[in-house]
Amino acid sequence: MGAFEFLIQGLGTALQPAMLLYALIGVTLGTAVGVLPGIGPALTVALLLPVTYHLDPAGSLIMFCGIYYGGMYGGSTTSILLNTPGESSSIITALEGNKMARAGRGGPALATAAIGSFIAGLIATLFLAFLAPWIVKAALAFGPREYFALMVLAFVTVSSAFGDSTLRGLTSLFIGLGLACVGIDQLTGQARMAFGVPELLDGVEVTTLAVAMFAVGEALAIAGLGSRAADEVIPVKGSVWMTAKDWSRSWKPWLRGTAIGFPIGAMPAGGAEIGTFLSYATEKRLTKHPEEFGKGAIEGVAGPEAANNASAAGTLVPLLTLGLPTSATAAIMLAGFQQFGLQPGPLLFATNPTLVWGLIASLLIANAMLLILNLPLIGLWVRLLTIPRHWLYAGILLFATLGTIGANPSTFELGMLLGFGLLGYVMRLFGYPIAPVVVGLILGPMAEQQLRRALSISQGDWMTLVQSPIAAILLGIAALAFIVPLILRQSGKGEVLSQLAGDED
Amino acid sequence: MSQADQNNQRRADRAALVIALGLALFGAVLLWDSARLADLGGYSGVGPASMPRIIGLALLGLAIWTAAEAWRGDFPERPEQHAGPVLWVVGGLVAQLLLLNVAGFSIATGLLFGLTARGFGKRNLALTVGIGIVLSFFVWAVFSQLLSLHLPAGPLERVFFPKG
Numbered sequence: 001m002g003a004f005e006f007l008i009q010g011l012g013t014a015l016q017p018a019m020l021l022y023a024l025i026g027v028t029l030g031t032a033v034g035v036l037p038g039i040g041p042a043l044t045v046a047l048l049l050p051v052t053y054h055l056d057p058a059g060s061l062i063m064f065c066g067i068y069y070g071g072m073y074g075g076s077t078t079s080i081l082l083n084t085p086g087e088s089s090s091i092i093t094a095l096e097g098n099k100m101a102r103a104g105r106g107g108p109a110l111a112t113a114a115i116g117s118f119i120a121g122l123i124a125t126l127f128l129a130f131l132a133p134w135i136v137k138a139a140l141a142f143g144p145r146e147y148f149a150l151m152v153l154a155f156v157t158v159s160s161a162f163g164d165s166t167l168r169g170l171t172s173l174f175i176g177l178g179l180a181c182v183g184i185d186q187l188t189g190q191a192r193m194a195f196g197v198p199e200l201l202d203g204v205e206v207t208t209l210a211v212a213m214f215a216v217g218e219a220l221a222i223a224g225l226g227s228r229a230a231d232e233v234i235p236v237k238g239s240v241w242m243t244a245k246d247w248s249r250s251w252k253p254w255l256r257g258t259a260i261g262f263p264i265g266a267m268p269a270g271g272a273e274i275g276t277f278l279s280y281a282t283e284k285r286l287t288k289h290p291e292e293f294g295k296g297a298i299e300g301v302a303g304p305e306a307a308n309n310a311s312a313a314g315t316l317v318p319l320l321t322l323g324l325p326t327s328a329t330a331a332i333m334l335a336g337f338q339q340f341g342l343q344p345g346p347l348l349f350a351t352n353p354t355l356v357w358g359l360i361a362s363l364l365i366a367n368a369m370l371l372i373l374n375l376p377l378i379g380l381w382v383r384l385l386t387i388p389r390h391w392l393y394a395g396i397l398l399f400a401t402l403g404t405i406g407a408n409p410s411t412f413e414l415g416m417l418l419g420f421g422l423l424g425y426v427m428r429l430f431g432y433p434i435a436p437v438v439v440g441l442i443l444g445p446m447a448e449q450q451l452r453r454a455l456s457i458s459q460g461d462w463m464t465l466v467q468s469p470i471a472a473i474l475l476g477i478a479a480l481a482f483i484v485p486l487i488l489r490q491s492g493k494g495e496v497l498s499q500l501a502g503d504e505d
Numbered sequence: 506m507s508q509a510d511q512n513n514q515r516r517a518d519r520a521a522l523v524i525a526l527g528l529a530l531f532g533a534v535l536l537w538d539s540a541r542l543a544d545l546g547g548y549s550g551v552g553p554a555s556m557p558r559i560i561g562l563a564l565l566g567l568a569i570w571t572a573a574e575a576w577r578g579d580f581p582e583r584p585e586q587h588a589g590p591v592l593w594v595v596g597g598l599v600a601q602l603l604l605l606n607v608a609g610f611s612i613a614t615g616l617l618f619g620l621t622a623r624g625f626g627k628r629n630l631a632l633t634v635g636i637g638i639v640l641s642f643f644v645w646a647v648f649s650q651l652l653s654l655h656l657p658a659g660p661l662e663r664v665f666f667p668k669g
Contacts, residue, residue, distance in 0.1 A: 181556065187553065219594055223591050224587055394618045398637070
């Protein structure tokens, strides 16, 4: 059966009323957290993990993907109307989008963002569906050493390839890897870094760490800035509909943004913001209205918004086909799969095709729901932006601790939440990226296991790691991704990389 | 810019040196802990202690690198921090942590809610803690009764739901 038949079957699953409800809850929540500054999809999925423990696995995963897609849509609203990006992947949108809103063209800016997101989401999800079986077929030939090489590549791209400092990226990664050592060793059953504390035998929970770093750390960092004037929300004047000229200027950037965003999301190359930056640069070079750039050019909203949605779909390619998360949200979704005893990867396509294809098909449905939620109902979301900060952050911490208490109602777990929250605060203060810690914590044990398996097979010969052509190529790319940025930064050409900083989502 | 100016600007960053110390400490703990593990490497020669050792050594290396950058003053500028609001939020988290199993979810989390709002500039604690307790109780009722999440019950919750 080809991808097309599987997709039709998946639509059958995804169109069941219960699944539609899960998708609707997911996209609604996702849009809300995307709009609200201070919380993103990674945190939201982490908070929901304990709540969904008793729910249906397929439905929960559909909801998580809906949150991921919804967050990408919602972020643009905040960028355009508030000039404070809700998500790291919407920073570029704020450049032109906020200028458009100030010039009274907020409506068309929101429309081109939403329609561009829809088109990009649609095309990229179809790419995902047709690409997945091919990658799964190739991945069946992967052994432990190929997986280990892939994970090393993911480590490098997530931590040190982008951002403004190799040192701080690597430090974040190794903090995550160090925390991953806590608990019982998977292969020999020995307790590591537990110091006789029974609570530590289970290791550090990914959800606790993510909630602490993203919610508590962020709240402390914002509180530390002290009182400042509230941001000004620009009201949407006039129609949200685009004129014929807006359409003709938008459709090419949408397609180009999709073409740029999807591969970047699909390769283990960090978060969605990189694609948005490249798309913006491309549109700026190709535009027929260069004088408008910096003053509110619609291309500068259409392209990057399409790119960030396309790369969200792209991120699902390595996650579903290889079990390899390349962003913080994907890392937490992997924890979500594991919570239900599912391991994404080539085997999941064989053992549980209904779930995988239902999930992929539901993305198409979620995408359509998001277009409706974000165009006619935009006024509702704008109102979320007027919530005062003291209620917003008090509420965020309420739900953050609810998630942790729900997973494990112990004082010890809350103590870890506070401790990692303070760690996240200090890391933010000193410019350390957060995502590598989360990715290191979840991928660390997997990489260790694959390495030890590979070396067991080769009876301790480390050369085995480069004797398979695929593994050797992957490790070679990883080495390049490590060394080239290092040289660029040394020679003072690091600004581009620092603008590509991979942050939260 | 004269040489003296540059020296003045690029002086050692003490806070970053403390970070370097923390990293070195974390690395040392990893090495110390892995030393007592029986390294059952088997055929692979790589046992449970190998990975912590590699990570521990890497952290020591990163600590030296951090110290060098701190010494040269290479760390980015930090926004000025106000200790007061941060301490209110931390205080809220500590209060919740200490009271959770004594006073129950609603009261403990209500305090967290109120103290966090205080940290963000809403001064009327009687109001914010009150709202926090009511909201937390509502959340408790929904999540523990409808979604069967285990959230600690206290005196307040038992008044309304005697079974907990």
